[in-house]
Amino acid sequence: MVIPHAQRIKDANLKVVAYADNLGDLITGPVPMDEKESWTKKEVAARKYVANPGSLSSYELDLLQNELDVTADLDKDLATLSDKIIEMADLFTDVAGKIAGLRRVSMTDRVFARVKTI
Numbered sequence: 001m002v003i004p005h006a007q008r009i010k011d012a013n014l015k016v017v018a019y020a021d022n023l024g025d026l027i028t029g030p031v032p033m034d035e036k037e038s039w040t041k042k043e044v045a046a047r048k049y050v051a052n053p054g055s056l057s058s059y060e061l062d063l064l065q066n067e068l069d070v071t072a073d074l075d076k077d078l079a080t081l082s083d084k085i086i087e088m089a090d091l092f093t094d095v096a097g098k099i100a101g102l103r104r105v106s107m108t109d110r111v112f113a114r115v116k117t118i
Contacts, residue, residue: 013106020103027095038063043089046082053078 045060075081
């Protein structure tokens with residue numbers, strides 16, 4: 001049985017969407033959801049620390065300090081840790097945008113409209 005060209009393109013687009021769905025996990029690795037949910041809070045705390053260390057709430061300071069307590073051999077102080085958190089947050093934001101774009105382009109009518117012209 002020969003699969004029509006339009007169906008092959010549609011199937012390929014669905015594979016791209018599935019790939020995009022899994023790409024985020026490939027980048028972050030096997031991180032528990034509760035830890036992922038803390039990333040935004042850590043990013044906010046890190047950005048506040050870099051801008052004005054005295055502006056953090058006690059919760060935000062504890063969030064950063066608790067991580068530094070474990071990573072002290074890698075991060076010499078809260079400023080270093082905050083810089084690394086911001087760097088990773090910026091990188092992940094960039095990658096997440098590309099993943100979202102890949103998924104969106106694969107699912108748009110533009111792609112399927114092209115199939116009709118083939």
